[in-house]
Amino acid sequence: MITISNWLLNAAFILYVCSSILFVVAVTGKQWSGRDPREHERRFGGLAYILAVIGFLSHAGYIVTRWIASGHSPTSNMFEFMAFLDFCIIFAYLILYRIYRLTVLGAFVIPLGILMLGYAYVFPKEATPLIPALQSYWLQIHVTTAALGEGILSVGFAAGLMYLVRTVPQQGKSRANLWLEIVLSVVLMLVGFIVLDSTFSRLDQNTVFQLPTQQMTNTGQVVNQQVTYTLPAIVAPAGATIVKQGPMNPLMEAPTWMEGKDAARKLNTMIWSILSGLVLYGGLRLLVRKRLGAALQRTVEGIEPELLDEISYRAIAIGYPVFTLGALIFAMIWAEEAWGRFWGWDPKETWAFIVWLFYSAYLHLRLSRGWVGEKSAWMSVIGFVIILITLVVVNLVIAGLHSYAGV
Amino acid sequence: MDVRKCECGHTNPVGTMLCESCGKPVDFQESGQPEQAAFPDMRYEGMARRSQTYSRTIIDRIWNFFSSVKIAIALILITLIASAVGTIFPQQDYIPVPVSTEADIARFYGETYGKIGEIYYALGFHNLYSSWWFKTLLVFIGTSLVICSLDRVIPLYKALSRPRLNQHLSFLKGQKLYGNSPEEASIDPAAALPAAADFLARKGYRLFREENALLAEKARFSRWGPYINHIGLIIFLFGVLLRSIPGFYLDQFVWVREGQTVSIPETPYYVKNVAYKTEYWDESEMPEKLNLNGGAIPKTYQTDAVLYVNKNADLPGAKPELAEVAKGPILVNHPMIYEDLAIYQSGVKEMELGALNFAVLDRKAGNKQVGSLKLDLYAPQTEQQVAEGITVRVLDYFPDFVMGNDGKPATKTNQPNNPMFALEIASAEGVKEKLVYVSGTVISDSKDPRYALEVKMPDFIDISGLMVRKDKAVPVIYFGALIFMVGVVMGTYWQHRRIWVQWENGRLHLAGHTNKNWFGLRKEMELLIAKMNWPVTLVQKGKS
Ligand code: HEM
Numbered sequence A: 001m002i003t004i005s006n007w008l009l010n011a012a013f014i015l016y017v018c019s020s021i022l023f024v025v026a027v028t029g030k031q032w033s034g035r036d037p038r039e040h041e042r043r044f045g046g047l048a049y050i051l052a053v054i055g056f057l058s059h060a061g062y063i064v065t066r067w068i069a070s071g072h073s074p075t076s077n078m079f080e081f082m083a084f085l086d087f088c089i090i091f092a093y094l095i096l097y098r099i100y101r102l103t104v105l106g107a108f109v110i111p112l113g114i115l116m117l118g119y120a121y122v123f124p125k126e127a128t129p130l131i132p133a134l135q136s137y138w139l140q141i142h143v144t145t146a147a148l149g150e151g152i153l154s155v156g157f158a159a160g161l162m163y164l165v166r167t168v169p170q171q172g173k174s175r176a177n178l179w180l181e182i183v184l185s186v187v188l189m190l191v192g193f194i195v196l197d198s199t200f201s202r203l204d205q206n207t208v209f210q211l212p213t214q215q216m217t218n219t220g221q222v223v224n225q226q227v228t229y230t231l232p233a234i235v236a237p238a239g240a241t242i243v244k245q246g247p248m249n250p251l252m253e254a255p256t257w258m259e260g261k262d263a264a265r266k267l268n269t270m271i272w273s274i275l276s277g278l279v280l281y282g283g284l285r286l287l288v289r290k291r292l293g294a295a296l297q298r299t300v301e302g303i304e305p306e307l308l309d310e311i312s313y314r315a316i317a318i319g320y321p322v323f324t325l326g327a328l329i330f331a332m333i334w335a336e337e338a339w340g341r342f343w344g345w346d347p348k349e350t351w352a353f354i355v356w357l358f359y360s361a362y363l364h365l366r367l368s369r370g371w372v373g374e375k376s377a378w379m380s381v382i383g384f385v386i387i388l389i390t391l392v393v394v395n396l397v398i399a400g401l402h403s404y405a406g407v
Numbered sequence B: 001m002d003v004r005k006c007e008c009g010h011t012n013p014v015g016t017m018l019c020e021s022c023g024k025p026v027d028f029q030e031s032g033q034p035e036q037a038a039f040p041d042m043r044y045e046g047m048a049r050r051s052q053t054y055s056r057t058i059i060d061r062i063w064n065f066f067s068s069v070k071i072a073i074a075l076i077l078i079t080l081i082a083s084a085v086g087t088i089f090p091q092q093d094y095i096p097v098p099v100s101t102e103a104d105i106a107r108f109y110g111e112t113y114g115k116i117g118e119i120y121y122a123l124g125f126h127n128l129y130s131s132w133w134f135k136t137l138l139v140f141i142g143t144s145l146v147i148c149s150l151d152r153v154i155p156l157y158k159a160l161s162r163p164r165l166n167q168h169l170s171f172l173k174g175q176k177l178y179g180n181s182p183e184e185a186s187i188d189p190a191a192a193l194p195a196a197a198d199f200l201a202r203k204g205y206r207l208f209r210e211e212n213a214l215l216a217e218k219a220r221f222s223r224w225g226p227y228i229n230h231i232g233l234i235i236f237l238f239g240v241l242l243r244s245i246p247g248f249y250l251d252q253f254v255w256v257r258e259g260q261t262v263s264i265p266e267t268p269y270y271v272k273n274v275a276y277k278t279e280y281w282d283e284s285e286m287p288e289k290l291n292l293n294g295g296a297i298p299k300t301y302q303t304d305a306v307l308y309v310n311k312n313a314d315l316p317g318a319k320p321e322l323a324e325v326a327k328g329p330i331l332v333n334h335p336m337i338y339e340d341l342a343i344y345q346s347g348v349k350e351m352e353l354g355a356l357n358f359a360v361l362d363r364k365a366g367n368k369q370v371g372s373l374k375l376d377l378y379a380p381q382t383e384q385q386v387a388e389g390i391t392v393r394v395l396d397y398f399p400d401f402v403m404g405n406d407g408k409p410a411t412k413t414n415q416p417n418n419p420m421f422a423l424e425i426a427s428a429e430g431v432k433e434k435l436v437y438v439s440g441t442v443i444s445d446s447k448d449p450r451y452a453l454e455v456k457m458p459d460f461i462d463i464s465g466l467m468v469r470k471d472k473a474v475p476v477i478y479f480g481a482l483i484f485m486v487g488v489v490m491g492t493y494w495q496h497r498r499i500w501v502q503w504e505n506g507r508l509h510l511a512g513h514t515n516k517n518w519f520g521l522r523k524e525m526e527l528l529i530a531k532m533n534w535p536v537t538l539v540q541k542g543k544s
Helices: A002-031 A037-070 A078-100 A103-121 A137-167 A175-203 A263-288 A292-300 A305-339 A347-369 A374-396 B058-067 B069-085 B102-122 B125-130 B132-161 B169-174 B189-202 B220-242 B474-493 B518-532
Strands: A207-216 A222-229 A241-244 B003-005 B011-013 B177-180 B206-210 B213-218 B249-257 B261-263 B269-280 B298-310 B322-331 B336-338 B341-362 B368-376 B383-387 B390-398 B401-403 B409-411 B420-426 B432-438 B441-444 B451-471 B497-504 B507-514
Touching (some): A002 A037, A037 A078, A037 A103, A078 A103, A078 A137, A078 A305, A078 A374, A103 A175, A137 A175, A137 A292, A137 A305, A175 A263, A175 A292, A175 A374, A263 A292, A305 A347, A305 B341, A305 B474, A347 A374, A347 B069, B069 B125, B125 B132, B132 B220, B169 B497, B169 B507, B189 B206, B189 B213, B189 B497, B189 B518, B249 B261, B249 B341, B269 B341, B269 B451, B298 B336, B298 B341, B322 B336, B322 B341, B368 B383, B368 B390, B368 B451, B432 B451, B441 B451
Antiparallel strands (some): A207 A222, A207 A241, B177 B507, B206 B213, B213 B497, B249 B451, B261 B269, B269 B298, B336 B341, B341 B368, B383 B390, B401 B409, B420 B432, B497 B507
């Protein structure tokens, strides 16, 4: 059953990739010679949409089969959660596409979905039984609804980014187009990280370090801690010795104030992500010979900016209540049942609260202070960054009650 | 002057910006500004608002401060940043080692996080969410919610409940979305207006008609959304405040050994731990084979408990008389609930020493075992008979033995972490021998003792940690959350729209207003124009 479910997810991934390629062809190929642009967009866009729907159904199949196999909603570890969040993003996209019928939306959202799903694959994929703290249907309702809210808000980000790509002037230098390039290169860093991690975990080129700190094993022996790097080591943990040589020698040691067993490994991963992102960025720029923002601008030419602004706002207006319900209200009900307190300022709770405050500020600025268009689009980008902090940084760096085991 | 008279003859209250009757901007003549710059915000259709009208006294100033959305946004953003700062390092409640004194806590932050940790501690950020200034922020937001609602609710009611029909032309021209037909256009108002009304009715609009004017309106109720959601928030915050009233909130924690009954502080209740168990997932139950490195994944933490109430709780000094009121298992996520009391499974100390077991050997009879001895670590019997004629007396007991500074034995805590016993064995003949048990060995006092104690497997017990909570404010808090949700959904899933179509001076005038989603409104009006075939182009003022 688990095998079937993994296959379904892989199938969904491949379908999404095909669908995005078609979407890109649909929006960029309009000027190809000998074609009726409208007809071209209709044909390819329609096909891409159909592939996305089939991918979505396969993704749904993954969720159903995994749910049946493990007996709980597939949201109990980082892999499952990210795969589920991705499902919600695609779902939100399908809804908004039904409302606005804008082909180019898919050319932005589906790649975002691929990115999220790729990120999910970085984490251990085992289906584990639930520890007592997670055995609650309120928890399942809470996590699924919160993910749905985050998925819809992410589509708000995608549309906001499209607005910026469409409207930020590409003639001359400006703060806006600098920031736009930064946002795009951060996206590429995530791509770089996923590609590197999945490549190296297949190559089995681990470097193993022995740390000076000690730890007790299950059998009660005290041994030195070990850390395994999947990526080649640029920074070694402070004071560590190499047990198993990897593909390269570390160039430096992590600063000693970086505490914790995995701090240096995370730093190493971060350096690789940044480097690979910059390499990708540089490569792409050499290829297109202009700013990436300028290159992307062609894909959204001819779309009314107001429409993009509206889609971004609508996604956020639809996602905000869902997020509130899932990430705050259901969370409180569950916390009340599990710990006897509906709120405890645990880092994860606090960050959900921060996301909520941020989007409240967004709505107030938009409704009462007329922040529409560019300002609003930047807010949607920042909002997405805060969501990512909540999902990724808080889980992996700030360990709290909710922290999932994993990378 | 407390009233203003419009040229149409209507008398408006002070602060009104659009005449309540004809819709003509009230103070154009006085301000002398060009029409478009002076046209008021349509959100409340120019109704008088206290915060926009008075700013003389200190009360006015405070009122205006709290009713401003700009201030509200600032408060929200400050709260946001403060909340984020509180997650940089763990809050005191979450620091991994249970530290007791203030100095220990300070040391924890300094040692774990270095200089930054020290600063963090010094600024009080380790208790950020209960700090006075964080609470003040929340109180400010609450105050702001109340005042901004009061400031706007009546103007909004007026703006919504009297749909403006047949307004002064400057009212229509002042709208953000406006267009008119050229004078020479061949439009027959008698046919155009009903056709438009028909079209809009099919789009779900509610219609108001006069001979030469038409107003179509949709989803008026959604304008109440923000007020309802803010009331929900106010109720929520009120619920949070309630918890500081004595009796509304109780938070206790008790450790209960298997077989033990303990009193729950601040309540008349007692709880008994009948049995505790931890279960682990069996491999056959797992969806997939896992490599657990010899570990196991817990499945349940369960205490079978009985809850009693002390009937004599109100009589000081009386012996407790316990009556059973509830019984059953307590599991994580499944608390025991009795009236407004809830008991949660929230900790366990497993395999703790419960009692020491010994075999009593008679050395004179070739180390023959003559009896066995059990020393309960929580309630040791002072004297027990271990065999015919042989009694053991406990002379001294130190549950958590240390050598004191004065050279005398002492106990660090009253938990049996390192039990030490001084015993006396008396034989039938009346010979007394003294023995000491400490750290797994038994030392005898006499040179050639008759009796020896052989250490056997001790009894292990599980101690269950139960959290006891009472929170009478929870229903209020949930109710507030529910109201908030209703309001948010009303406000965000529907949009209020008004479309005016008016025939005047031989032209057709079209204007539209909404509080959000101007793009959608424009599309809808453009569709109307296209369907009706009117020579009208809409102009949208300002940014979309
Ligand atoms: C954390 C606190 C707050 C939250 C979560 C919140 C939430 C919201 C939401 C979701 C909306 C949009 C509703 C809709 O689109 O229908 C809104 C609108 C609004 N809020 Fe708040 N609010 C908060 C605090 C405040 C405060 C303190 C004020 C006081 C000035 C305020 C004034 C307003 C106003 C004037 C509107 C616009 C109403 C309209 O345009 O019809 N809010 N609020």
